[in-house]
Amino acid sequence: MPEITASSADPAEIEKFAQLAAQWWDPGGAFAPLHKFNPIRLKFIRDVAADHFGRDVRSRRLFEGLSLLDLGCGGGLLSEPMARLGFRVLGCDAAEENVRAAAAHAASTRANVSYRCATPEVLAGEGAVFDVVLTMEIVEHVTDVGAFLGLCSRLVRPGGLIFVATINRTLKSLMLAKIAAEYVLRWLPPGTHDWNRFIEPARLGELAAECGLKVRCIQGLAFDPFAWNWRLSADTAVNYVMVTER
Numbered sequence: 001m002p003e004i005t006a007s008s009a010d011p012a013e014i015e016k017f018a019q020l021a022a023q024w025w026d027p028g029g030a031f032a033p034l035h036k037f038n039p040i041r042l043k044f045i046r047d048v049a050a051d052h053f054g055r056d057v058r059s060r061r062l063f064e065g066l067s068l069l070d071l072g073c074g075g076g077l078l079s080e081p082m083a084r085l086g087f088r089v090l091g092c093d094a095a096e097e098n099v100r101a102a103a104a105h106a107a108s109t110r111a112n113v114s115y116r117c118a119t120p121e122v123l124a125g126e127g128a129v130f131d132v133v134l135t136m137e138i139v140e141h142v143t144d145v146g147a148f149l150g151l152c153s154r155l156v157r158p159g160g161l162i163f164v165a166t167i168n169r170t171l172k173s174l175m176l177a178k179i180a181a182e183y184v185l186r187w188l189p190p191g192t193h194d195w196n197r198f199i200e201p202a203r204l205g206e207l208a209a210e211c212g213l214k215v216r217c218i219q220g221l222a223f224d225p226f227a228w229n230w231r232l233s234a235d236t237a238v239n240y241v242m243v244t245e246r
Contacts, residue, residue, distance in 0.1 A: 010143045020189070021097035024075020025105050033187045034077055034137075037221075040230045041136065041241070042081055044219060045163055048243055049132055052161055052216075061086030069130040069155060071120060072138035076102035080111040087132070091115045092123065120151040129157045136165040136241075139204070140197045146207045153211040156246045162213065165221075165241045169198035172237040176223075201236055213244035 023029035046057060055062040063086040070079045073091030075098060083089040091113055093099050099117040106113045133156045135148075142148045152162050167177050178195045181187045205215045219241045222233035 010141060015095075019097075021075065021095065021101045024077065024098070024101050030189055031075070031077070033181070037230050038077055038081075040221060040232065041165065042078070044221075044232065044241060045078075045082070045134070046085060048163075048217070049161060052245075053131070059086075063087045066131040068132040068134065069123070069128075070134045070136075071152070071155075072135060072141075073102055073115065074098050076105055076111075076113060076115070078134060078136060079113045079115075080106060080109065082134075083111050083113045089113045090128075090130070092118050092120070094119055120148065120155060124151050124154040128155060129160075130155060131157055131160045133160070133162045136163065137167075139164060139166045139199065140193060145199060145204070146210065149207050149213065150211045153213055153246055158246055160246055161216070162244045162246070163241055164204065164208075164244065165239070166204070167193070167198045167239055168237055169195065169200050170237045173198055177238050201240060201242060204242055208242070208244045213246055216243045216245050218242050 020030045024031055026032075027035040049055070050057045050062055053063070053066065066087055068082050068087040068089050070076075070082065070089060070091040073079050073093050076091050079089050079091035079102065089112075091099075091102055092115070093102070094117070096117045099115045102113075103115045106115070133152050135152060139145050139148060149164075156162050167173050174195050177198070178193055182190045182192055201218050208215060218236060220233040220236035221230055221239040221241065222235050223229075224231050
């Protein structure tokens with residue numbers, strides 16, 4: 001049985017993504033934007049983590065000996081490449097359908113990734129700790145961001161890093177990340193996001209500090225319509241990643 005307990009996870013949000021589980025690895029499916037998004041966020045995570053842990057990015061398996069938790073792993077789009085970089089990876093998701101899809105794909109590619117259907121409450125209760133915790137595009141789907149970050153802080157070792165990728169709550173994000181992405185360009189199924197759940201970097205930083213986390217950097221990510229790809233940007237008005245250290 002899935003290890004699901006009462007938690008910061010929202011059952012409606014879990015069900016929403018569970019229904020799309022079969023499409024995670026389809027570059028033309030419901031998660032097509034993530035496939036375009038993945039290269040730039042992977043490079044960002046690699047570079048920041050390598051600098052923090054003193055690793056050489058030219059090394060084939062530069063994170064050998066370090067552990068990583070991919071919370072809300074979905075189909076494993078980040079878990080698999082992180083494992084190829086040498087991390088010992090555990091991907092966790094509250095939707096059993098997502099975990100099954102992730103595990104099936106990992107088996108087909110022989111990726112060395114472990115998956116569990118579990119909430120962060122379960123992992124924290126077990127005393128699990130990791131060198132890096134990824135919470136990518138997750139906090140806008142949880143019921144209590146502060147409680148969720150508190151759990152993440154318990155899951156990372158002292159000196160470890162937590163990457164929090166989410167969407168700013170601005171008029172620009174309403175127009176681009178919600179209306180344009182879901183109803184004009186049809187990049188995402190309508191109803192994927194609730195703009196009221198988006199969160200400003202300042203507020204996210206306050207909640208992180210309350211959990212004993214130090215904000216190391218905030219990086220904006222922007223879509224370039226001319227090159228038709230994503231790039232790092234000083235603009236955090238829509239998508240951004242906050243890196244915190246315990």
